Amino acid sequence: MSTETGTAVAADGRKLNKVEAIKLAKDGLEVWNDIFEWAVMDVTEPLESLLSPAQLETFHRTVPNSTAADVVKSAARRAKISEEDFVRLRWFGIYQQLPNLCHFMLRIRIPNGFLTAPQAAEVANIAEKYGRGFADITTRQCFQLHNLTIEALAEILPQLERVGLVSKFACGDTPRNVVGCPLAGYLEAETIDASQVVRNINQMFLDGNREFSNFPRKFKSAIAGCHLHCHQPQINDIGVFGVVRKNPVTGAEQRGYGITVGGGLSSQPYIGQGLRVFVHEEQLPAVARGIAHIFRDYGYREKRTRARLKYLVADWGWQKFRDYLEAAIGFKLEHDENIACPEYAPHTDHLGIGPQKQPGLSYVGVPVERGRITAEQLGNAAAIAERYAAPGEARMALSNKQNLIFINIPSDKTALMARDLDKVGLAPHAPLWRTSLLSCTGTQYCNLAIVETKQRAGNILKYLEENVEIDTPIMVSVTGCPNSCSQYQIADIGLMGVVCNFRGQRGTEAFQILLGGGLGADAAFGKIAMKKVPAEHVHKSIGQIVEAYKANRADEDETFRQFVQRNTPEQLSQWLYIPEMAQVA
Ligand code: HEM
Ligand code: HEM
Ligand code: SF4
Known part of the structure; x- marks a missing residue:
């Protein structure tokens, strides 16, 4: 970080951290007007001077479908924004995103996860038009859009405001989205x-x-x-x-x-x-x-x-x-x-179909695989909500397990609605694994990531759904680094990204496995049960420990967490052990 803003010092002379200096020089809230100015800023510099060959290489791999001319302009504009202002942009939910060339991530605040069908439709439109056709649902009930240029953001923020959505205080040193029960x-x-x-x-x-x-x-x-x-x-x-x-x-x-x-x-x-x-x-x-x-x-x-x-x-x-x-x-x-x-x-977010306290109405919760929903699915979801919900009452909610719930559906229409949802890939009765597997952003877009997560979480889910049957939800978290955006410490099975030396390959992506985390009166974080399992093989470890749970649980009511607590670390690591681990140096 540059030292443009100098050093911040407390009243008693203690030196404060760099971000304190940035905030003192200019409050994060003041960056709002800048966004609109940057979007139309005149740019003439040739981009080549701004990019290293390595950046170009990454860029070509990660950013499909944009014309080089667009990219040059956006990248040149982004290059004019100071490091300090990148920090301040977080006050409006805007974060840098890999490959740090011209795109940003936008977090949209959804208080309590509650949104109306028209709001969901607008987010879908924006994701389609600017965000390469998808949105992520986060564990704190927000939407995240990726791949947005500064020009796009200047158009998107007012569009969101028109439907009553804001990104204010969605990131940064601020009061973040207030989460609640969906x-x-x-x-x-x-x-x-x-x-x-x-x-x-x-x-x-x-x-x-x-x-x-x-x-x-x-x-x-x-x-x-x-x-x-x-x-x-x-x-x-x-x-x-x-x-x-x-x-x-x-x-x-x-x-x-x-x-x-x-x-x-x-x-x-x-x-x-x-x-x-x-x-x-x-x-x-x-x-x-x-x-x-x-x-x-x-x-x-x-x-x-x-x-x-x-x-x-x-x-x-x-x-x-x-x-x-x-x-x-x-x-x-x-x-x-x-x-x-x-x-x-318990790990729950009220999925499935159930009665509301309002007579004659029900909710319908659907799992969203790894929390990533396509713009088309989200648009369809909003339309289906409008079609089935009690008139004027089409409400939806994002859950903290990255899923979607429809509210105010007349109880006699839920079966029909489920059929329509199934057609757009949002079946309420999807396999249990899907409801309880969380994944953070990972190396695809996250600057802090150690390993890839979204794609892997998809592979792990596919393996589990095809090979390991369960009758009770088991929360699995696939997290790309220690920051814990998908909560590996409180999962039944938490994966945290690390690198290892596997078959002589240094830097091979791997996961640390934690078992038995949970909240409530006996809240405790999961214990590290394996230090380094090569990422390409981790699904087998998960399958084995879950099979061991099914074969050895005390009775039908014993939860995975209780099972973990009852067994010794040695026993647990035996169940997790796969032959590939012998090749980790
Ligand atoms: C001013 C800097 C540049 C920008 C902004 C830029 C941008 C782009 C973009 C947006 C694409 C389309 C990527 C896709 O759809 O997957 C592309 C493709 C490509 N660019 Fe560039 N480019 C730049 C410089 C270069 C240079 C200097 C070279 C070669 C020395 C190069 C070689 C290629 C090649 C071979 C492709 C074909 C697609 C691929 O193989 O990934 N580009 N470029
Ligand atoms: C892609 C860009 C992202 C970046 C750069 C990022 C950055 C971070 C950082 C640095 C922390 C640690 C905070 C601390 O030290 O106190 C953190 C925590 C967290 N983030 Fe993210 N995050 C990103 C995406 C997400 C996503 C996609 C989700 C939800 C699915 C999420 C939800 C959380 C949660 C739940 C925590 C941990 C809870 C806590 O701070 O107490 N973040 N994130
Ligand atoms: S846990 Fe780490 S890798 Fe995953 S999104 Fe958060 S900061 Fe990025």
């Missing part, structure tokens, strides 16, 4: 309906602008009253989960929320700590704002690798954090020792 407000069994308060808090963050535009690092919230805690509160900076309790004074049943703070994955994962409070819905926005302010004002800004809220919470402990929170919000919370974490949290 069926909040629709399930009879839910503990409490958090859909409205999620909307309010999301809007509060967006409208806050400068109040929230300079956190030490990203700030992730998950808020839901889902009885299964599908929104994974414990791996977020702020996790809000539904609770039912007996009022300590009156003894009457009472519904509200519990809070965890300081959870997060990436290379140093932490489970959020419970604040042991009972929070009423109307208090939640103040609590969320208070936690955000503590992070902004006390979070660490010296080292970027220690800037997430989790490090502050780990140092302070939950009691001190709760004291500071009460000071920040100006009122005492109701303390309750019993509300430390969600009781249990």
Whole structure:
């Protein structure tokens, strides 16, 4: 990074990290107008001067279908954007993308994963026109589009706004998309309906602008009253989960929320700590704002690798954090020792067909293979939603397992709808593996990746679907580096990209295998069971351990995770062992 912006120093003289200097020199929010100026910037430089032969080589392999003339222009414009402004672009969900020549990734914020059919149709149009015909659904209920030039972005952002979608604060050191239960407000069994308060808090963050535009690092919230805690509160900076309790004074049943703070994955994962409070819905926005302010004002800004809220919470402990929170919000919370974490949290995102609490209506959840959906499929999905949903009520939701749910479908039409969905490759009754296999972006587009993931995840899925039958979902995560975008530490079977020396080939792509991660009252990260399995052979290891589970589980109710916990590491690695491992040096 250049030193154009100088060095940032804290009031007490401590030197801050480089991104702090960038934010001080110009707030991320100020990059908005620049986007539109860059898009029409005059460019005359010959591109050859900007590109190394290696870049050209990569480029030819990764960017089909564009004319060289377009590429030259876009690349020349991109080349004029400073390194500092690339960082600031993240405030609007725009990230650099391999091969770092002329294209960007755009993350679109979908609060609670909720979107209307017209919004889905618009994303499909944009993906078709600008994004090479596909969109990715992320584990935090966002859409990601790839291969967008700066000129395209200047057209796309206003188009999104017209249908009520934004990319503001989708990346960067900001309050990220607020995730929730994709069926909040629709399930009879839910503990409490958090859909409205999620909307309010999301809007509060967006409208806050400068109040929230300079956190030490990203700030992730998950808020839901889902009885299964599908929104994974414990791996977020702020996790809000539904609770039912007996009022300590009156003894009457009472519904509200519990809070965890300081959870997060990436290379140093932490489970959020419970604040042991009972929070009423109307208090939640103040609590969320208070936690955000503590992070902004006390979070660490010296080292970027220690800037997430989790490090502050780990140092302070939950009691001190709760004291500071009460000071920040100006009122005492109701303390309750019993509300430390969600009781249990199975891997689920409500797929399949089931009844809503609204009489006569159902939801229809469909797996999206590896979270990647074609523009055509997404457009078809929006049209099918319009065709079948109760009039004016065509709603969809993105789930945190990278899947898609249709809401408000008259129950007597779900079978017909399933047939139509099947025709466009979105069958609700697809094999179980498909519902629970996650994959991050990997070397195809990600600058941080160590290994390829999307294609591999497809191969692994194909192998498992054809060879290994299961009767209960087993969550598999295919992740390209330690950052954990697809959550390998909390998967039943987590794969994390590494390289190894295989048959004398240094740098062969491989995976570390972790087993038995999960959330809930006994939340724990998966344990490393194998250090390096060559990526081309890893499907066999997975198949073997799952067959071993099926043959040796204590009874039908024993989950894969319980099975892993019950067996010794030696036994588990025997089940994972494949002959190819002997050739890893
Ligand atoms: C100004 C720099 C250049 C740009 C922006 C550029 C851009 C492109 C683009 C967009 C394609 C189409 C790729 C596809 O559809 O798969 C292409 C193809 C190709 N380019 Fe270039 N090019 C540049 C310079 C060069 C140079 C200097 C060479 C050779 C020395 C070259 C050789 C080729 C070849 C052989 C193809 C055919 C497709 C392939 O084999 O991948 N290009 N180029
Ligand atoms: C392609 C470009 C992407 C880049 C450059 C990127 C970068 C990162 C980085 C650096 C981290 C670690 C954060 C930390 O140290 O605290 C991270 C974490 C994460 N990202 Fe991504 N990511 C990308 C795509 C995705 C995708 C496609 C998803 C969802 C499928 C995703 C979801 C997440 C999640 C869930 C985490 C871990 C949770 C946590 O931070 O606590 N990211 N990402
Ligand atoms: S986990 Fe690593 S490789 Fe995968 S998208 Fe995130 S940063 Fe990229």
